[in-house]
Amino acid sequence: MGPYPTDATEKAYNGSDRNAVKFGFTPQSELWQGRLAMIGFVAxxxxxxxxxxxxxxLLQLIQ
Incomplete structure (x- = not known):
């Protein structure tokens, strides 16, 4: 056991790191797409x- 206790959610998605950059239809890519969408929305x-x-x-809401 290392100096830091491991978090149960750290490897909650398909047995690998949830912050890993993976392509395709994986839980990791869905997390990254959500994060990037939030950054784009705030921007x-x-x-x-x-x-x-x-x-x-475009909608001419305020004249």
Whole structure:
């Protein structure tokens, strides 16, 4: 046993590291896709708050 106790969720997905970068339809790739989608969503919200709203211009919500 190492100096740090192991977390039960560390290898909860198919017996390998859940933060490993794997391609295809694996639980690891789904985690990374979700993380990247959250980063993209926050980036768009910051872009929108800065005044460069593409969606508002497209839908003409604010005149």
């Amino acid at each position: 768009y919200l910051l872009w929108d708050l800065k005044g460069y709203s593409i969606l508002r211009d």
